[in-house]
Structure formats: structure tokens, C-alpha cells
Amino acid sequence: xxxxxxxxxxxxxxxxxxxxxxxxxxxxxxxxxxxxxxxxxxxxxxxxxxxxxxxxxxxxxxxxxxxxxxxxxxxxxxxxxxxxxxxxxxxxxxxxxxxxxxxxxxxxxxxxxxxxxxxxxxxxxxxxxxxxxxxxxxxxxxxxxxxxxxxxxxxxxxxxxxxxxxxxxxxxxxxxxxxxxxxxxxxxxxxxxxxxxxxxxxxxxxxxxxxxxxxxxxxxxxxxxxxxxxxxxxxxxxxxxxxxxxxxxxxxxxxxxxxxxxxxxxxxxxxxxxxxxxxxxxxxxxxxxxxxxxxxxxxxxxxxxxxxxxxxxxxxxxxxxxxxxxxxxxxxxxxxxxxxxxxxxxxxxxxxxxxxxxxxxxxxxxxxxxxxxxxxxxxxxxxxxxxxxxxxxxxxxxx
Amino acid sequence: xxxxxxxxxxxxxxxxxxxxxxxxxxxxxxxxxxxxxxxxxxxxxxxxxxxxxxxxxxxxxxxxxxxxxxxxxxxxxxxx
Numbered sequence: 310x311x312x313x314x315x316x317x318x319x320x321x322x323x324x325x326x327x328x329x330x331x332x333x334x335x336x337x338x339x340x341x342x343x344x345x346x347x348x349x350x351x352x353x354x355x356x357x358x359x360x361x362x363x364x365x366x367x368x369x370x371x372x373x374x375x376x377x378x379x380x381x382x383x384x385x386x387x388x389x390x391x392x393x394x395x396x397x398x399x400x401x402x403x404x405x406x407x408x409x410x411x412x413x414x415x416x417x418x419x420x421x422x423x424x425x426x427x428x429x430x431x432x433x434x435x436x437x438x439x440x441x442x443x444x445x446x447x448x449x450x451x452x453x454x455x456x457x458x459x460x461x462x463x464x465x466x467x468x469x470x471x472x473x474x475x476x477x478x479x480x481x482x483x484x485x486x487x488x489x490x491x492x493x494x495x496x497x498x499x500x501x502x503x504x505x506x507x508x509x510x511x512x513x514x515x516x517x518x519x520x521x522x523x524x525x526x527x528x529x530x531x532x533x534x535x536x537x538x539x540x541x542x543x544x545x546x547x548x549x550x551x552x553x554x555x556x557x558x559x560x561x562x563x564x565x566x567x568x569x570x571x572x573x574x575x576x577x578x579x580x581x582x583x584x585x586x587x588x589x590x591x592x593x594x595x596x597x598x599x600x601x602x603x604x605x606x607x608x609x610x611x612x613x614x615x616x617x618x619x620x621x622x623x624x625x626x627x628x629x630x631x632x633x634x635x636x637x638x639x640x641x642x643x644x645x646x647x648x649x650x651x652x653x654x655x656x657x658x659x660x661x662x663x664x665x666x667x668x669x670x671x672x673x674x675x676x677x678x679x680x681x682x683x684x685x686x687x688x689x690x691x692x693x694x695x696x697x698x699x700x701x702x703x704x705x706x707x708x
Numbered sequence: 709x710x711x712x713x714x715x716x717x718x719x720x721x722x723x724x725x726x727x728x729x730x731x732x733x734x735x736x737x738x739x740x741x742x743x744x745x746x747x748x749x750x751x752x753x754x755x756x757x758x759x760x761x762x763x764x765x766x767x768x769x770x771x772x773x774x775x776x777x778x779x780x781x782x783x784x785x786x787x788x
Contacts, residue, residue: 372725377745432756435748 313481314544314707315553317537318647319391321384322634323359323530327391331644332651335633335659336680342516342528342635345503355512358498359530359635377439378449379415384533384640385446385494386453393454393490396537396549402487407451407460408477409535410469410493412639413502415441420499446494446533458486464639467599469493470534471642471692471700475558477538478702487543493643494533503529509568517602517636519629520611520675521664527601530635534643536650553650554705556687557586563697570606570693575599575613578699582689583617586703590618593625593703594685595658597649599693600629601636610693611671626683628652628676632662642692646702649690653706656683712758712784713777719753720773733774758784 318328323341325331334341341359348356366375366383369390378386419441425431439445444462451460459480465472470493477491506512506529513526544551559581563574583590599610615622630648637644652658658681667675690702714728721728723746731740737747747770751762754776760783762770770776 432752435745435752439745 310482311484312541313478313538313555314541314551315536315555315650316539316544316549316551317392317394317396318535318552318650319388319395320532320534320644320647321361321364321388322532322534322637322644323361324633326361326364328647331647335630335648336657338633338660338662338678340516340633340662345498353503353507354510355507355514357516357528359528359637360498361532374449374453377436378445379418379440379496381411381415381494381496382446382449384496384531385409385492385535386450388492388494388533388535389450389490392535392537399547401454401456402539402543404458404486405456406458406477406480406486406489407447407456408473408480408489408491409447409450409462410464410471410473410639410642411443411446411462412464412466412469412495413497414443415445416499416502417496420501424501450490456490465698465700466694466696467636467638468642468692468694468698468700469639470644471646471690471702472560474536474555474643474646475560475700475702478555478558481538481540488537488539490535490537492533492535493640495638495640496531497638498529498531511603513602516663517632518664519598519600519602519632519661520607520667520671520673522666522668524602524604524607524668526603527631528635530637531640532634532637532644533640534647536643536646551707552654554707555702556705557582557588557703559583559585559701561699563699565697568695570609571697572609572613572616574697574699575610575691575693576616578701579613579617579689579691582701582703586687588687588703591621593618593687593689595649595652595683595688596625596627597645597652597688597690598627598629599691600631600661602632606693607668607671610691611673614673622672623674625674626658626676626681627673628658629661630659632664642690642700645690645692649688649702649704652683653688653704657681658683712781715757716754716777716780717773719750719757720776723750723753731773733777734772736772737770754780760784760787
């Protein structure tokens with residue numbers, strides 16, 4: 310089977326609109342959380358989200374593309390542009406796959422259009438369907454760059470981005486394509502979606518504090534993160550700069566509850582990723598956790614890590630970057646994959662932003678306040694979604 | 709006062725990011741690179757602008773910019 314390497318990375322997030330600014334903000338422990346505009350006091354239990362500010366798609370995309378796209382797809386296209394630019398393909402490979410994760414589609418178009426329809430009996434704009442379908446970002450990305458290989462969007466809620474990267478990895482490793490542009494994108498901060506999350510009562514009032522003793526929920530976010538993956542042979546043949554290697558992918562389903570993680574599914578996915586990579590738990594030194602900041606999620610994930618790693622758990626350097634970039638639904642797994650690749654590349658684990666005291670009952674070595682030097686060769690990135698759909702990526706430093 | 713023709717041409721120009729000055733009544737939508745999605749979007753914009761309804765059969769008869777201007781003028785006059 311072929312080796313699969315990372316040759317490009319790009320992102321649009323609340324803490325940075327490219328890889329360098331994203332990574333430096335992570336290292337500084339910044340939280341990209343700001344007040345939600347237009348929310349009446351008391352309407353929601355929470356007032357903040359990890360929003361992308363000052364995003365002007367016209368600065369990056371042609372009028373033809375901006376006209377038929379929506380914020381979520383535009384995030385994807387801009388992040389992919391950065392990743393493709395970094396990959397520096399003189400001639401794109403023959404078969405490039407476009408595999409993206411997106412959970413909610415183009416809500417910022419669909420929601421106001423249908424709200425208006427229901428309230429006033431108005432009409433719905435003809436571009437509503439192409440702008441709001443969940444696969445819009447993938448279609449536009451393939452069209453924009455002429456990628457004629459397999460192209461699809463998958464939706465597994467909060468694990469969408471990680472599942473997308475995992476399937477792209479498998480497609481290249483199996484030899485069915487030479488390269489892929491993959492990742493996740495989401496723009497879910499619409500009023501209806503915020504109200505729906507408010508009803509679930511899992512969003513923090515003060516900002517997500519993953520694994521902290523005083524954690525009280527997650528923070529919603531938006532954005533996109535994209536990677537260019539290609540076969541090692543293809544990358545080395547063109548003397549490409551290689552930023553990291555994808556070595557394993559594990560999937561599982563809790564098959565038990567819509568919102569309550571079982572833990573056993575997470576264990577199974579982490580073990581599957583390590584088995585797929587041909588490595589033992591003792592070879593892993595770093596985990597970018599799913600780490601949403603809810604009481605239940607972090608507790609269940611900690612127990613799952615203990616079950617998967619046993620005595621080696623104490624040697625793991627664990628961080629959650631969701632405290633910084635928010636929980637951007639289908640984009641989160643991709644943002645965290647970027648962070649994990651960067652952590653191995655820079656031999657540095659970013660801190661879990663905004664926490665000052667770790668929940669001791671979790672018995673995890675959580676990075677907080679300042680970055681931590683990493684000496685490990687391997688890292689995992691965990692994504693565990695509603696519906697119990699789990700995706701774990703294994704990365705190796707490329708040195 | 710802006711005429712119906714000027715308003716139509718403005719919507720057409722806006723749809724394809726063209727300059728109004730370059731548009732002529734004898735030009736076809738095809739010549740201006742309107743695809744099917746562009747056409748339905750333009751018709752939607754015209755219906756919104758003039759508060760009228762264009763049927764599928766009428767849409768099928770709109771080939772040139774003159775067709776659009778004449779068709780909208782006729783409908784707007786009938787409605788008045």
C-alpha cells in the first residue's frame with residue numbers, strides 16, 4: 310500500500326485565516342470567541358460564538374463563484390486555495406479526489422429564505438438549492454480547479470471533516486487516486502441553528518473550557534480547514550515539501566444513543582486507527598482530543614483514552630484546540646487535523662486555551678497555559694460525533 | 709425616470725456582471741453566456757422587480773434582450 314503525505318494546508322477560522330495565523334494563535338492560547346450580533350438579551354442562554362470576522366469572499370473568489378456559493382462553501386474554497394497554493398503543483402496530478410465534510414450545508418442562505426417564506430408567503434430565490442446543498446463546497450472546489458477524480462461530501466455531524474480526510478487517505482493509499490483535496494467546512498451560526506443548540510443546553514455561557522474542572526459546555530464555531538494529501542511517491546517525484554504523513558484511520562459507531570457517547574465506540578476507533586497505522590499505543594505521544602468542553606463528553610473521552618492506552622495514558626500529551634477555534638461542526642475534525650500535523654511538525658503541542666485548572670478526576674496530562682515540547686513521532690486526532698459516529702486519524706511526523 | 713427597458717437591461721447586466729452600455733436589444737441571452745441557471749435567476753429578478761409572473765411557456769420565448777424588454781413592457785402595461 311502507498312504512503313500518504315500532507316503537502317498543503319489551509320484554513321479560515323475564528324483565530325486565523327491561514328495556517329500561520331491559526332497556528333500562532335493556537336500557541337498563544339487565543340480564543341476566537343466574540344459576542345453574537347443581533348441577539349436580544351435573554352433570547353439565548355449563551356451570547357458568544359467562535360465567529361470568522363472580516364471575511365470578504367470577493368477578495369478571493371470570482372463573481373461567478375461568489376454568486377452561486379454560500380458562506381460555508383466560500384470558507385472551503387478559500388481554505389483550499391491556500392492548501393493548493395502551498396502544495397505548489399506545477400501540473401496537478403491526473404486523478405485528484407475532492408472529499409469534504411460538511412454537516413449543515415448552506416444554512417445562511419436556506420434559513421432566511423424559508424423563514425421569509427413561512428412568515429410572509431414570499432418566494433424562494435432560484436439559487437437557494439445550489440447555494441445551500443451540503444455538497445456545494447465540494448462541487449465548486451472540483452469545478453474551480455478542474456479536479457475530475459471522485460468528488461463527494463460526507464456528513465457525520467461533528468466528525469465530518471475527520472471522516473473526509475480518512476476516506477481521502479484510504480483512496481490515495483489504495484491507489485485509486487494520486488492526490489486529494491480534503492477537509493471540512495461549516496457556517497452554522499444562523500439564528501435557527503443557535504436556537505436549536507440552545508435547546509440542547511450544552512453550549513457554555515462563558516466559553517468552552519475542555520477538560521477543566523469548571524467546564525460547562527461547548528462553544529459553537531465556523532470556518533474551514535483543508536489539506537492536500539498525495540502519495541509519497543508522487544510528492545517526492547516532484548520534490549514537494551512534505552509537512553506530515555497520514556498513517557492510519559479508525560472508524561466506529563457507538564450504535565447506542567443519539568447524543569450520549571458510549572465510550573466503547575471511541576476506544577474502538579482509536580484502536581482501529583493505531584492498528585491501521587501498524588503502531589502500538591506506546592508509540593503515540595500526543596492526542597488532539599475531541600474535547601468539546603461538555604461535562605459528559607470530556608469525561609467519556611478521558612475514560613476511553615484510559616481504556617485504549619492503559620498505563621501509557623500518563624505519557625500522553627493531550628490538548629483540545631476547540632477552546633480556541635470553537636466547535637465548528639463538520640469543520641472541526643479538519644481544523645484539529647491541521648493542528649495535529651503542525652504539532653508533530655513543530656514538535657510542539659498547543660495549550661488548551663482558557664483553562665487554568667484541569668479536572669483531576671480525568672487523570673489526563675492536559676496541556677494548558679503554554680505550549681509543550683513534543684518528542685513523539687505519532688499523534689492521534691479524535692472526532693466523536695452525535696449519533697455515535699467516531700473517526701480517529703493517526704499522523705506521523707515527517708523528518 | 710427610469711424606463712422599463714432600462715430596468716430590464718440593468719437586471720440583465722447585473723446577472724452577468726456586464727456593463728449596461730454594451731447591451732443591445734438584438735443580442736441573445738445565449739450570446740451573453742446565459743446558462744439555464746442564469747435564465748431562471750434573471751426571470752426571478754424580473755418578476756420581483758416588476759411584480760409580475762412569467763410562465764414557463766413565456767420564458768421559452770425569451771431569446772433576445774428585445775424579447776425580454778417587449779414581454780415585460782406588455783405585461784406591465786396589461787397590469788396597469
